[in-house]
Amino acid sequence: MSKIHLLDPIVANQIAAGEVVERPASVVKELVENSVDAGSARIHVEVESGIARVRVRDDGSGIEREDLPMALMRHTTSKIRRLEDLEAATTLGFRGEALAAISSVSELRLASRPSEAPVGHQIWVRYGDVAPVEPVAMGVGTEVEVSHIFAQHPARLKGLKTPAREFGVIQETVQQLALSQPEIQFHLIHDGRTVFQTAGRGHRPEAIMAVFGRDVASQLLPIDYETESGIRIEGFVAPAHIHRANRVGQGFYVNGRWVSHWGLRSVVEEAFRPNLPDRRYPYFWFWLTMPANELDPNAHPAKAEVRIYREQALKAVLFRLVRDALVKTSPSPRIEPNA
Ligand code: ADP
Ligand code: MG
Secondary structure (H helix, E strand, C coil), rough: CCCCCCCCCHHHHHHHHHHHCCCHHHHHHHHHHHHHHHCEEEEEEEECCCCEEEEEECCCCCCHHHHHHHCCCCCCCCCCCCHHHHHHHHCCCCCCCCCHHHHHCCCEEEEECCCCCCCCCEEEEEEEEEECEECCCCCCEEEEEECCCCCHHHHEEEEEEHHHHHHHHHHHHHHHHHHHHCCCCEEEEEEEEEEEEEECCCCCCHHHHHHHCHHHHCEEEEEEEEECCEEEEEEEEEECCCCCCCCCEEEEEECCEEEECCCHHHHHHHHHHHHHCCCCEEHHHHHHEECHHEEEECCCCCCCCCCCCCCCHHHHHHHHHHHHHHHHHHCCCCCCCCC
Protein backbone atom coordinates (compact mmCIF):
# COMPACT_ATOMS: atom_id res chain seq x y z
CA MET A 1 0.00 0.00 0.00
CA SER A 2 1.29 3.49 -0.81
CA LYS A 3 2.40 5.55 2.14
CA ILE A 4 1.60 8.95 0.73
CA HIS A 5 -1.99 10.20 0.79
CA LEU A 6 -3.82 13.44 0.23
CA LEU A 7 -4.86 15.15 3.47
CA ASP A 8 -8.52 15.28 4.26
CA PRO A 9 -9.67 18.83 3.31
CA ILE A 10 -10.78 19.59 6.89
CA VAL A 11 -7.39 18.58 8.26
CA ALA A 12 -5.63 20.58 5.54
CA ASN A 13 -7.73 23.62 6.49
CA GLN A 14 -6.97 23.19 10.16
CA ILE A 15 -3.25 23.10 9.46
CA ALA A 16 -3.43 26.10 7.14
CA ALA A 17 -5.52 27.92 9.75
CA GLY A 18 -2.40 28.27 11.85
CA GLU A 19 -1.18 30.94 9.44
CA VAL A 20 -4.37 32.96 9.39
CA VAL A 21 -5.74 32.49 12.88
CA GLU A 22 -3.06 33.19 15.40
CA ARG A 23 -5.35 34.44 18.16
CA PRO A 24 -8.91 35.77 18.56
CA ALA A 25 -7.84 39.22 17.37
CA SER A 26 -6.82 37.72 14.01
CA VAL A 27 -10.36 36.36 13.65
CA VAL A 28 -11.77 39.82 14.31
CA LYS A 29 -9.36 41.39 11.84
CA GLU A 30 -10.31 39.00 9.03
CA LEU A 31 -14.04 39.39 9.66
CA VAL A 32 -13.89 43.17 9.82
CA GLU A 33 -11.78 43.30 6.66
CA ASN A 34 -14.44 41.28 4.89
CA SER A 35 -17.04 43.80 6.08
CA VAL A 36 -14.90 46.64 4.74
CA ASP A 37 -14.51 44.86 1.39
CA ALA A 38 -18.31 44.46 1.25
CA GLY A 39 -18.68 48.24 1.12
CA SER A 40 -20.26 48.55 4.56
CA ALA A 41 -21.12 51.92 6.07
CA ARG A 42 -21.43 50.47 9.56
CA ILE A 43 -19.55 47.67 11.28
CA HIS A 44 -20.42 46.36 14.73
CA VAL A 45 -18.01 44.19 16.65
CA GLU A 46 -19.31 42.53 19.77
CA VAL A 47 -17.16 40.45 22.07
CA GLU A 48 -18.39 38.40 25.02
CA SER A 49 -16.44 37.43 28.15
CA GLY A 50 -13.01 38.24 26.90
CA ILE A 51 -13.04 36.05 23.83
CA ALA A 52 -15.77 33.45 24.36
CA ARG A 53 -17.83 34.79 21.49
CA VAL A 54 -17.06 37.27 18.74
CA ARG A 55 -19.76 38.72 16.51
CA VAL A 56 -19.17 41.01 13.54
CA ARG A 57 -22.20 42.55 11.85
CA ASP A 58 -22.22 44.82 8.81
CA ASP A 59 -24.61 46.50 6.41
CA GLY A 60 -22.59 45.64 3.32
CA SER A 61 -23.37 43.88 0.04
CA GLY A 62 -24.20 40.52 1.63
CA ILE A 63 -23.69 37.02 0.20
CA GLU A 64 -26.20 35.25 -2.04
CA ARG A 65 -27.84 32.15 -0.60
CA GLU A 66 -26.16 29.82 -3.09
CA ASP A 67 -22.75 31.34 -2.41
CA LEU A 68 -22.83 30.73 1.35
CA PRO A 69 -21.25 27.24 1.30
CA MET A 70 -18.69 28.47 -1.27
CA ALA A 71 -17.63 31.39 0.90
CA LEU A 72 -16.53 28.91 3.56
CA MET A 73 -14.32 26.86 1.29
CA ARG A 74 -10.62 27.32 0.90
CA HIS A 75 -9.34 29.39 -2.04
CA THR A 76 -12.80 30.72 -2.82
CA THR A 77 -13.10 34.46 -3.29
CA SER A 78 -15.22 36.96 -5.16
CA LYS A 79 -12.37 39.46 -5.22
CA ILE A 80 -9.87 38.29 -7.84
CA ARG A 81 -9.86 35.82 -10.70
CA ARG A 82 -6.45 35.94 -12.38
CA LEU A 83 -2.92 36.58 -11.20
CA GLU A 84 -3.00 39.97 -12.96
CA ASP A 85 -5.90 41.01 -10.74
CA LEU A 86 -3.65 40.73 -7.74
CA GLU A 87 -1.62 43.74 -8.79
CA ALA A 88 -4.69 45.89 -9.12
CA ALA A 89 -6.67 44.47 -6.19
CA THR A 90 -8.01 47.26 -4.03
CA THR A 91 -9.70 44.92 -1.56
CA LEU A 92 -8.19 44.00 1.79
CA GLY A 93 -8.79 40.30 1.15
CA PHE A 94 -8.16 38.20 -1.95
CA ARG A 95 -6.76 34.86 -0.79
CA GLY A 96 -10.09 33.29 0.02
CA GLU A 97 -8.70 31.64 3.12
CA ALA A 98 -10.09 33.43 6.13
CA LEU A 99 -13.57 31.95 6.49
CA ALA A 100 -12.30 28.45 5.68
CA ALA A 101 -9.51 28.78 8.22
CA ILE A 102 -11.58 30.30 11.01
CA SER A 103 -14.44 27.84 10.60
CA SER A 104 -12.06 24.91 10.77
CA VAL A 105 -10.88 25.85 14.27
CA SER A 106 -14.11 27.17 15.81
CA GLU A 107 -17.88 27.13 15.72
CA LEU A 108 -18.97 29.67 13.15
CA ARG A 109 -22.32 30.97 12.02
CA LEU A 110 -22.39 32.93 8.77
CA ALA A 111 -25.65 34.74 8.12
CA SER A 112 -26.23 37.08 5.22
CA ARG A 113 -28.88 38.95 3.29
CA PRO A 114 -28.10 40.89 0.11
CA SER A 115 -30.26 43.97 -0.38
CA GLU A 116 -32.48 42.35 -3.07
CA ALA A 117 -33.22 39.28 -0.94
CA PRO A 118 -36.50 39.17 1.01
CA VAL A 119 -34.94 37.08 3.82
CA GLY A 120 -31.50 36.14 5.01
CA HIS A 121 -29.84 32.73 5.07
CA GLN A 122 -27.40 31.22 7.48
CA ILE A 123 -25.01 28.35 7.65
CA TRP A 124 -23.28 26.74 10.64
CA VAL A 125 -19.84 25.20 10.60
CA ARG A 126 -18.36 23.26 13.49
CA TYR A 127 -14.65 22.56 13.13
CA GLY A 128 -14.93 22.39 9.37
CA ASP A 129 -18.15 20.39 9.38
CA VAL A 130 -20.67 22.41 7.36
CA ALA A 131 -24.44 22.14 8.04
CA PRO A 132 -27.13 22.86 5.38
CA VAL A 133 -28.20 26.43 4.62
CA GLU A 134 -31.34 27.62 6.41
CA PRO A 135 -33.44 30.80 6.19
CA VAL A 136 -33.16 33.39 8.95
CA ALA A 137 -34.82 36.72 9.70
CA MET A 138 -32.27 39.52 9.59
CA GLY A 139 -31.54 42.97 8.21
CA VAL A 140 -29.55 43.53 5.03
CA GLY A 141 -25.85 42.74 5.40
CA THR A 142 -23.77 40.00 6.95
CA GLU A 143 -23.29 38.67 10.43
CA VAL A 144 -20.56 36.26 11.45
CA GLU A 145 -20.47 34.78 14.91
CA VAL A 146 -17.49 32.77 16.13
CA SER A 147 -17.22 30.86 19.40
CA HIS A 148 -15.18 28.02 20.93
CA ILE A 149 -12.05 29.17 19.14
CA PHE A 150 -9.34 26.47 19.35
CA ALA A 151 -11.56 24.34 21.62
CA GLN A 152 -10.22 21.27 19.80
CA HIS A 153 -6.64 22.56 19.80
CA PRO A 154 -5.44 22.45 23.40
CA ALA A 155 -1.93 23.49 22.40
CA ARG A 156 -3.18 26.64 20.63
CA LEU A 157 -5.53 27.40 23.49
CA LYS A 158 -2.69 27.19 25.98
CA GLY A 159 -0.71 29.64 23.86
CA LEU A 160 -3.32 32.37 24.40
CA LYS A 161 -2.98 35.04 27.07
CA THR A 162 -5.70 35.78 29.63
CA PRO A 163 -9.12 36.68 28.19
CA ALA A 164 -8.58 40.27 29.34
CA ARG A 165 -5.26 40.47 27.49
CA GLU A 166 -6.71 38.84 24.36
CA PHE A 167 -9.55 41.34 24.45
CA GLY A 168 -6.95 44.10 24.72
CA VAL A 169 -5.44 42.92 21.44
CA ILE A 170 -8.90 42.77 19.86
CA GLN A 171 -9.58 46.32 21.01
CA GLU A 172 -6.33 47.56 19.54
CA THR A 173 -7.08 45.76 16.28
CA VAL A 174 -10.56 47.27 15.95
CA GLN A 175 -9.19 50.72 16.81
CA GLN A 176 -6.62 50.44 14.04
CA LEU A 177 -9.18 49.19 11.53
CA ALA A 178 -11.51 52.06 12.49
CA LEU A 179 -8.74 54.60 11.96
CA SER A 180 -7.80 52.99 8.66
CA GLN A 181 -11.37 53.55 7.40
CA PRO A 182 -12.67 56.77 8.95
CA GLU A 183 -15.61 56.87 6.52
CA ILE A 184 -17.02 53.70 8.09
CA GLN A 185 -18.82 53.83 11.43
CA PHE A 186 -17.25 51.36 13.84
CA HIS A 187 -18.78 50.26 17.11
CA LEU A 188 -16.90 48.01 19.53
CA ILE A 189 -18.93 46.44 22.32
CA HIS A 190 -17.53 44.28 25.12
CA ASP A 191 -20.03 42.43 27.35
CA GLY A 192 -22.79 44.83 26.36
CA ARG A 193 -20.74 47.95 27.05
CA THR A 194 -19.57 50.33 24.31
CA VAL A 195 -15.77 50.52 24.24
CA PHE A 196 -15.71 53.12 21.48
CA GLN A 197 -17.72 54.24 18.51
CA THR A 198 -16.56 56.29 15.54
CA ALA A 199 -18.84 58.62 13.62
CA GLY A 200 -17.90 57.33 10.17
CA ARG A 201 -17.95 60.79 8.62
CA GLY A 202 -14.49 60.44 7.09
CA HIS A 203 -13.00 63.03 9.42
CA ARG A 204 -9.75 61.59 10.76
CA PRO A 205 -9.28 63.77 13.86
CA GLU A 206 -12.84 62.90 14.83
CA ALA A 207 -12.01 59.20 14.59
CA ILE A 208 -8.82 59.75 16.61
CA MET A 209 -10.87 61.54 19.25
CA ALA A 210 -13.38 58.69 19.45
CA VAL A 211 -10.55 56.29 20.16
CA PHE A 212 -7.97 58.30 22.14
CA GLY A 213 -10.01 61.13 23.61
CA ARG A 214 -10.14 64.89 23.38
CA ASP A 215 -6.79 65.52 25.06
CA VAL A 216 -4.85 63.92 22.25
CA ALA A 217 -7.22 64.89 19.44
CA SER A 218 -7.34 68.59 20.29
CA GLN A 219 -3.60 69.05 19.89
CA LEU A 220 -2.93 67.18 16.66
CA LEU A 221 -0.44 68.59 14.19
CA PRO A 222 -1.49 67.93 10.60
CA ILE A 223 0.82 66.71 7.86
CA ASP A 224 -0.11 66.70 4.19
CA TYR A 225 2.47 66.19 1.47
CA GLU A 226 2.90 64.63 -1.93
CA THR A 227 6.23 63.15 -3.01
CA GLU A 228 7.67 63.40 -6.51
CA SER A 229 6.75 59.77 -7.15
CA GLY A 230 3.11 60.58 -6.41
CA ILE A 231 2.84 59.22 -2.87
CA ARG A 232 0.35 61.25 -0.86
CA ILE A 233 1.22 61.40 2.82
CA GLU A 234 -1.56 62.60 5.10
CA GLY A 235 -1.11 62.32 8.80
CA PHE A 236 -1.34 63.66 12.28
CA VAL A 237 1.23 63.67 15.03
CA ALA A 238 0.65 64.72 18.62
CA PRO A 239 3.19 67.15 20.08
CA ALA A 240 6.05 65.39 21.87
CA HIS A 241 4.91 66.30 25.38
CA ILE A 242 2.00 63.87 24.88
CA HIS A 243 3.28 60.31 24.96
CA ARG A 244 2.46 56.88 26.33
CA ALA A 245 4.08 53.68 27.60
CA ASN A 246 3.19 51.61 24.51
CA ARG A 247 2.77 51.94 20.77
CA VAL A 248 -1.02 51.74 20.69
CA GLY A 249 -1.26 55.37 19.56
CA GLN A 250 0.55 54.82 16.27
CA GLY A 251 -0.58 53.67 12.89
CA PHE A 252 0.27 53.38 9.23
CA TYR A 253 -2.51 52.91 6.71
CA VAL A 254 -1.44 52.22 3.16
CA ASN A 255 -4.18 52.51 0.54
CA GLY A 256 -6.78 51.85 3.22
CA ARG A 257 -4.96 48.87 4.71
CA TRP A 258 -3.64 48.99 8.27
CA VAL A 259 -0.06 47.76 8.08
CA SER A 260 2.79 47.34 10.48
CA HIS A 261 6.00 48.60 8.99
CA TRP A 262 9.01 48.42 11.23
CA GLY A 263 11.15 50.65 9.02
CA LEU A 264 8.65 53.50 8.74
CA ARG A 265 7.79 53.30 12.42
CA SER A 266 11.46 53.52 13.45
CA VAL A 267 12.12 56.57 11.35
CA VAL A 268 9.13 58.43 12.79
CA GLU A 269 10.11 57.49 16.34
CA GLU A 270 13.63 58.64 15.52
CA ALA A 271 12.29 62.06 14.56
CA PHE A 272 10.50 62.29 17.92
CA ARG A 273 13.41 60.91 19.94
CA PRO A 274 15.17 64.18 20.95
CA ASN A 275 11.87 65.50 22.37
CA LEU A 276 10.71 62.37 24.21
CA PRO A 277 11.57 60.84 27.60
CA ASP A 278 13.13 57.36 27.55
CA ARG A 279 10.80 54.41 27.00
CA ARG A 280 7.87 56.64 26.08
CA TYR A 281 6.19 56.40 22.68
CA PRO A 282 4.74 59.15 20.51
CA TYR A 283 1.31 59.37 18.91
CA PHE A 284 1.22 59.44 15.12
CA TRP A 285 -0.98 58.24 12.30
CA PHE A 286 -0.18 58.26 8.59
CA TRP A 287 -2.50 57.54 5.71
CA LEU A 288 -0.42 56.85 2.62
CA THR A 289 -1.96 56.80 -0.82
CA MET A 290 0.49 55.07 -3.12
CA PRO A 291 0.37 54.16 -6.80
CA ALA A 292 0.02 50.36 -7.13
CA ASN A 293 3.50 50.06 -8.69
CA GLU A 294 5.16 51.46 -5.56
CA LEU A 295 4.40 48.52 -3.29
CA ASP A 296 3.71 44.80 -2.91
CA PRO A 297 0.74 44.24 -0.61
CA ASN A 298 1.14 40.48 -0.82
CA ALA A 299 4.45 40.23 1.03
CA HIS A 300 2.95 38.58 4.11
CA PRO A 301 0.33 35.81 4.58
CA ALA A 302 -1.92 37.97 6.77
CA LYS A 303 -1.14 40.97 4.55
CA ALA A 304 -0.12 42.83 7.70
CA GLU A 305 3.15 43.91 6.17
CA VAL A 306 3.68 45.54 2.81
CA ARG A 307 6.86 45.90 0.85
CA ILE A 308 7.46 49.47 -0.23
CA TYR A 309 9.87 49.54 -3.14
CA ARG A 310 11.42 52.95 -2.53
CA GLU A 311 11.43 52.72 1.21
CA GLN A 312 14.58 54.78 1.81
CA ALA A 313 13.25 57.80 -0.06
CA LEU A 314 9.92 57.61 1.75
CA LYS A 315 11.66 57.35 5.12
CA ALA A 316 13.71 60.46 4.45
CA VAL A 317 10.55 62.41 3.58
CA LEU A 318 8.70 61.14 6.65
CA PHE A 319 11.56 62.07 8.93
CA ARG A 320 11.64 65.61 7.64
CA LEU A 321 7.86 66.04 7.76
CA VAL A 322 7.72 64.93 11.39
CA ARG A 323 10.69 67.09 12.42
CA ASP A 324 9.15 70.12 10.71
CA ALA A 325 5.78 69.54 12.41
CA LEU A 326 7.40 69.17 15.82
CA VAL A 327 9.73 72.17 15.48
CA LYS A 328 6.76 74.40 14.75
CA THR A 329 5.28 73.55 18.15
CA SER A 330 8.34 73.36 20.39
CA PRO A 331 8.96 76.60 22.33
CA SER A 332 11.62 78.66 20.56
CA PRO A 333 14.85 79.24 22.49
CA ARG A 334 14.72 82.41 24.57
CA ILE A 335 16.57 85.36 23.23
CA GLU A 336 18.16 87.41 26.01
CA PRO A 337 17.40 91.09 25.53
CA ASN A 338 21.03 92.22 26.01
CA ALA A 339 22.90 89.31 24.49
P1 ADP B 1 -11.34 36.73 0.83
O1 ADP B 1 -11.73 37.87 1.73
O2 ADP B 1 -9.87 36.60 0.69
O3 ADP B 1 -12.06 36.73 -0.47
P2 ADP B 1 -12.70 35.11 2.83
O4 ADP B 1 -12.56 33.68 3.20
O5 ADP B 1 -12.39 36.11 3.89
O6 ADP B 1 -11.77 35.36 1.56
O7 ADP B 1 -14.17 35.36 2.29
C1 ADP B 1 -14.64 34.57 1.20
C2 ADP B 1 -15.71 35.31 0.42
O8 ADP B 1 -16.90 35.43 1.21
C3 ADP B 1 -15.34 36.73 0.04
O9 ADP B 1 -14.59 36.77 -1.17
C4 ADP B 1 -16.71 37.39 -0.09
O10 ADP B 1 -17.26 37.16 -1.37
C5 ADP B 1 -17.56 36.64 0.91
N1 ADP B 1 -17.71 37.40 2.19
C6 ADP B 1 -17.09 37.16 3.37
N2 ADP B 1 -17.46 38.02 4.31
C7 ADP B 1 -18.35 38.87 3.75
C8 ADP B 1 -19.13 39.99 4.21
N3 ADP B 1 -19.03 40.45 5.48
N4 ADP B 1 -19.94 40.60 3.32
C9 ADP B 1 -20.05 40.17 2.04
N5 ADP B 1 -19.36 39.10 1.54
C10 ADP B 1 -18.52 38.47 2.38
MG1 MG C 1 -11.32 37.96 3.76
